[in-house]
Amino acid sequence: MLDPAGALYWPAARLLAVADLHLEKGSAFAPKGMLLPPWDSRATLDRLALLLRRWTPQIVIALGDSFHDAGGPARLPAADAARLAAIAANHRLVWISGNHDPAPPVGLGDGSCDLFADVFTDVFSLGPLRFRHAAVPGAAAGEISGHLHPKAAVRAPAGTVRRPCFVADARRVLLPAFGAYTGGLEVTDPAIACLFPRGGRVFLLGQERLFSFPLSGAPRHRA
Amino acid sequence: MPELPALFSAWFAARGWTPRPHQLAMLAAARAGESALLIAPTGGGKTLAGFLPSLIGLAAAPRPGLHTLYVSPLKALATDIARNLLAPVQELGLPVTIETRSGDTPANRRARQRAAPPHILLTTPESLALLLSWPGAEALFGALEAVVVDEVHALAGGKRGDQLALGLARLGVLAPALRRVGLSATVAHPDALAAYVGASRIVRAPPGAAPEVALQLPAGRLSWSGHMGLDAAPEVMARIRAAGMTIVFVNTRAQAELMFQALWKLNDPTLPIALHHGSLEVAQRRRVEAAMAAGRLRAVVATSSLDLGIDWGGVDQVIQVGAPKGVSRLMQRLGRANHRMDEPSRAVLVPANRFEVLECEAALQGVAAGALDGDPPRPGGLDVLAQHLLGRACAGPFLPDEAFAEVRRAAPYAALPREEFDAVLDFVATGGYALAAYARHHKLFHDSEGRMHVRSARIAAQYRMNVGTIVEAPLIKVRLAGQGRSRRGPGPVLGEIEEYFVSMLRPGDSFLFAGRTLRFLRLRETVVEAAEGSGKDPLIPAYEGGRLPLSTNLADRVRALLADPARWGAFPAPVAEWLRLQRTCSRLPGDRDLLVETFPRGGRWYLVAYCFEGRNAHQTLGMLVTKRMQRAGFAPLGFVATDYVLGVWSAAQPTDVAALFAQDMLGDDLEAWMAESSLLKRSFRTVAVIAGLIERHRPGAEKSRRQVTVNTDLVYDVLRRYQPDHVLLRATRADAASGLIDLGRLAGMLERVKGKVVHMALSRVSPLAVPVLLEIGRESVRGAATEDDMLAEAEALIAEATAAADPPPPPVRTRERAGGTPPAALGAAPRQGRLFPP
Incomplete structure (x- = not known):
């Protein structure tokens, strides 16, 4: 089941998966001289908390790139670190490594707490599904991944709407990035398109539901 | 009147010239040590008037060091002025050095200019800001005697003008005896402009000869709607043939492309005709300008890219296609023809539809009456102030009290409250967030003395790489792909189009750009590769903010013209007839009231309000009125905003119409809408870039412009949620209120029509309402709909279309579903015929 907030929920397993939280992406720019509003981790965790209340999952999977960089865990504000630790304490947390965070996070916040995830891994399998950070071309059916931050542009009669989206076919699902400062990659980009050689569907995130379109896009309205 | 030194009078006499009175008046002001604003029409010897005192001063007392700084809005103008100044300097044998400086100046020359400056330096506001940010600025500018600001009317009132005003204030501190000279075209508020320059004297040149302007209608039917004016292409072509050199001005880049194509099809004798707009490759634009100057062209189709700029001399006529939108803008364009003030410029206005006939006529009368538009001065942008303060710190440490006093000397910031200044300074230093963060990364720190x-x-x-206040939407270069075997290498770059437009293109799509029909091949890294090609219905790149709204002054004139049938004699017969019919079937919009018509048509109800407040204000009004109609149960379905009217359609009949336009709509509804509006996000992007929150350029990372930064929409959402009173959000709202949302104008109208809403409940569409009905489907129509509604509609449309065209989906291989309940989406199999192309 795809949640319009950008998460995947599997009721039979009571499993919630989110991708690419990119926590502390904002603060990663500070040494470069860009002092972005410092609430992106809070905003991301607020949205995650909403989902945890909605679905009350047993298993929570973070599909990699959960921290934007290796310094992210240490920069996480203490309050946010405590919330993350609470999620780990109350759920079976599966922490999948990503290209931005290949190692498990240590010394959250001021270092006073660590993240006690139940599983640190590259690939997590359950039933027919395999959860990993980046999709592998030619992987067997049942692959759930993030990494690519898919988004799509749809032309409606009244204008164009761009939103993050899921991309799915019978073999795999790509999750949109969940982080507050994470941008997106157009689904028409070869990096995404090559994963769906036989087409597929995109599901754009909405306030209350998803909007589904064939991967080859919306109707063209010519000026 | 002061006497010219003998050397100079001899020079004038040798050329058969006499100094003009305003040139001498400027000299008198300079001798008195006074700053002055010169208001003169094009061709009035303005530049010489500005520089004459400096040349005379340098001739009398030669000295090393920077003597006079010249600032103009265009690099090209600076280069041209340098050329024009060199002539008298050489002929007079003056020991005066003149150089230009801009972003194009090679780095070694720029460094040398700082160490050993010329006597006269010609530059742009951005380059001035950069010069001021170097630690040596005090030495460089300490002996500066004069600063000449050209085309000051084009700078004041905008963000570039704010930046320049702050730079001038800084110069005033570095060189206390500095004399300021403003050169301007005729303006509506000369006193405000004089205050901007800091001039104590206004010198006026006599106005030039009155322009001769005619109206040209297309042969045959006069269009009811549309803005492109392509119907009149044969008449435009005939006028091009009959004249030596013509500039055809249009209002948008898209219109320029279309008009160029339309003219080219009619161009049997293949006259040399060129295209000029701001998205074309700079080198290409320079070639067109050079060809114009050399008299090798018969016509140029141009946008505002040619509004300002160098004197090409031989332009014989100007043709404005589409409504001029403002009297001042029209005068500026008329002035491009015949750059000599004693000869009238010849011009032709070509309205694209009936309403534009009204607007053109009103503009003609405005030109005749010399009634210019002009908004009263507005407070300077806080984003620009932020950029300036960082630059100030780059030049050397400063005390906030001193900087505040200095900033207040800039006219746009004269009333800046200290709290606001402190908030901006705190933003620059720390980000200005309520949450303490980034202590180790503050951009500014203060020492024990508070500096x-x-x-x-x-x-x-980083500051120096990001200086400037012009923020464009992300752009992508368009390159012609090499063709055939003989041309292996990449083809020429044609210009840039918006990334947004590129994302809509698919391989094989054709689009109009740079006067050609191109076929989109691929996006390779950050370059669009395209081939020459043809195609039916090519797409036309659209650009943000391409269209200026109708000016308040011109709108008033249109209203007055409509309300006074005695003045309709000037209109062509079909237009006068159209207005008479309107008077019979409904009524005419009054001078001071607000006419609102409602009528049923095709199972819907239409509401048309004749506000004449410009597209931006109407767009905002549309959002607010539809919200109210929704609450009142009228079930609005959508609206369209033109420069003249707002049209709304709904499922139910709107009643109590006056209440829909009550002033109190500018309360909670407005707040709620502004919070979500993409217009605010667009404004925020500009503010964030200028203020330095987001960088445009990174040292050493110039390669991919698209990837450099964070998405400002996301930053906006987070900031609005966690610190809605942040200084950048205040700056964003102020910008949008005077720009894209045009709140000032909307509020003014609601106030004006209070108690004067005239509702005509008609049984059918009125003559005046026909054009707006035709705009529906042509203009982008915004419903009361949210983006979600738009997505739902698109989804339903596709479902409908594919259900009819596609075979049923192939059976899903059930084996994949075994062993668990996969997410529902996995079951949604791809449909044949809609597959992604391999």
Whole structure:
């Protein structure tokens, strides 16, 4: 089941998966001289908390790139670190490594707490599904991944709407990035398109539901 | 009147010239040490008037060091002025050095200019800001005697003008005896402009000969709607043939492309005709300008890219296709023809539809009456102030009290409250967030005496890479792909189009650009590759903010013209007939009231309000009125906003119409809408870039412009949620209120029509309402709909279309579903015929 907030929920397993939280992406720019509003981790965790209340999952999977960089865990504000630790304490947390965070996070916040995830891994399998950070071309059916931050542009009669989206076919699902400062990659980009050689569907995130379109896009309205 | 030194009078006499009175008046002001604003029409010897005192001063007392600084809005103008100044300097044998400086100046020359400056330096506001940010600025400018600001009317009132005003204030501190000279075209508020320059004297040149302007209608039917004016292409072509050199001005880049194509099809004798707009490759634009100057062209189709600029001399006529939108803008364009003030410029206005006939006629009368538009001065942007303060720190440490006093000397910031200044300074230093963060990364820190220092050389380098207040939507270069075997290498770059437009293109799509029909091949890294090609219905790149709204002054004139049938004699017969019919079937919009018509048509109800407040204000009004109609149960379905009217359609009949336009709509509804509006996000992007929250350029990372930064929409959402009173959000709202949302104008109208809403409940569409009905489907129509509604509609449309065209989906291989309940989406199999192309 795809949640319009950008998460995947599997009721039979009571499993919630989110991708690419990119926590502390904002603060990663500070040494470069860009002092972005410092609430992106809070905003991301607020949205995650909403989902945890909605679905009350047993298993929570973070599909990699959960921290934007290796310094992210240490920069996480203490309050946010405590919330993350609470999620780990109350759920079976599966922490999948990503290209931005290949190692498990240590010394959250001021270092006073660590993240006690139940599983640190590259690939997590359950039933027919395999959860990993980046999709592998030619992987067997049942692959759930993030990494690519898919988004799509749809032309409606009244204008164009761009939103993050899921991309799915019978073999795999790509999750949109969940982080507050994470941008997106157009689904028409070869990096995404090559994963769906036989087409597929995109599901754009909405306030209350998803909007589904064939991967080859919306109707063209010519000026 | 002061006497010219003998050398100079001899020079004038040798050329058969006599100094003009305003040139001498400017000299008198300079001798008295006074700053002055010169208001003169094009061709009035303005430049010489500005420089004459400096040349005379340098001739009398030669000295090393920077003597006069010239600032103009265009690099090209600076280069041209340098050329024009060199002539008298050489002929007079003056020991005066003249150089230009802009972003194009090679780095070694720029460095040398700082160490050993010329006597006269010609530059742009951005380059001035950069010069001021170097630690040596005090030495460089300490002996500066004069600063000449050209085309000051084009700078004041905008963000570039704010930046320049702050730079001038800084110069005033570095060189206390500095004399300021403003050169301007005729303006509506000369006193405000004089205050901007800091001039104590206004010198006026006699107005030039009155322009001769005619109206040209297309042969045959006069269009009811549309803005492109392509119907009149044969008449435009005939006029091009009959004249030596013509500039055809249009209002948007898209219109320029279309008009160029339309003219080219009619161009049997293949006259040399060129295209000029702001998205074309700079080198290409320079070639067109050079060809114009050399008299090798018969016509140029241009946008505002040619509004300002160098004197090409031989332009014989100007043709304005589409409504001029403002009297001042029209005068500026008329002035491009015949750049000599004693000869009338010849011009032709070509309205694209009936309403534009009204607007053109009103503009003609405005030109005749010399009634210019002009908004009263507005407070300077806080984003620009932020950029300036960082630059100030890059030049050397400063005390906030001193900087505040200095900033207040700039006219746009004369009333800046200290709290606001402090908030901006705090933003620059720390980000200005309520949550303490980034302590180790503050951009500015203060020492024990309270002086602000920039934290590192890297921050200063970054500042210098990002100086400027012109923020464009992300652009992508368009390159012609090499063709055939003989041309292996990449083809020429044609110009840039918006990334947004590129994302809509698919391989094989054709689009109009740079006067050609191109076929989109691929996006390779950050370059669009395209081939020459043809195609039916090519797409036309659209650009943000391409269209200026109708000016308040011109709108008033249109209203007055409509309300006074005695003045309709000037209109062509079909237009006068159209207005008479309107008077019979409904009524005419009054001078001071607000006419609102409602009528049923095709199972819907239409509401048309004749506000004449410009597209931006109407767009905002549309959002607010539909919201109210929704609450009142009228079930609005959508609206369209033109420069003249707002049209709304709904499922139910709107009643109590006056209440829909009550002033109190500018309360909670407005707040709620503004919070979500994409217009605010667009404004925020500009503010964030200018203020330095987001960088445009990174040292050493110039390669991919698309990837450099964070998405400002996301930053906006987070900031609005966690610190809605942040200084950048205040700056964003102020910008949008005077720009894209045009709140000032909307509020003014609601106030004006209070108690004067005239509702005509008609049984059918009125003559005046026909054009707006035709705009529906042509203009982008915004419903009361949210983006979600738009997505739902698109989804339903596709479902409908594919259900009819596609075979049923192939059976899903059930084996994949075994062993668990997969997410529902996995079951949604791809449909044949809609597959992604392999």
